[in-house]
Amino acid sequence: MLIAPALLADIVAHARREYDAECCGMIAYGGDGDAASLNGAARALRVHRATNIFASRKRFEIDGRELLRTIDEFEQEGWELGAIYHSHTHTDPYPSQTDINFAANWPGLEWVIVGLAGEQPEVRCYMIEDGVVRAVPLEVR
Ligand SMILES: [Zn+2]
Secondary structure, eight states, rough: OEEOOHHHHHHHHHHHHHHTTTTTTEEEEEEOOOOOOOBOOOBBBEEEEEEEETTOSOOOOOOHHHHHHHHHHHHHEEEEEEEEEEEEESHHHOOOHHHHHHHHHHTTEEEEEEEEESSSSSEEEEEEEETOOOOOOOEEE
């Protein structure tokens, strides 16, 4: 994922705001063939702050209606849902088993995790396919 510094800062700000519950949200990418896409990496164009229906420090879930409405809004702009982000407030920014299970419902998405356990926020991006976690580049520019 390619992301502008201001957009990444917005995600981190959301994670801090919800602390010590997990935040969650959705990231729109430019569609296929979009000029925003470079070297195969899609550019993040919009961040939607979602409500964590669990308001929990251990797990997150985005309300199904909010998910569908937001996907619709993205598509009306010619974008697509590219990534789902959430925060880990007390553990490393690495997908938990719960995250891996959840990702099975959303093939093809990237998973952004904001780690707030350390002194500085740490943001990581992954693909999770068939239960296998693979770190992918998160390029800020
Ligand atoms: Zn998680």
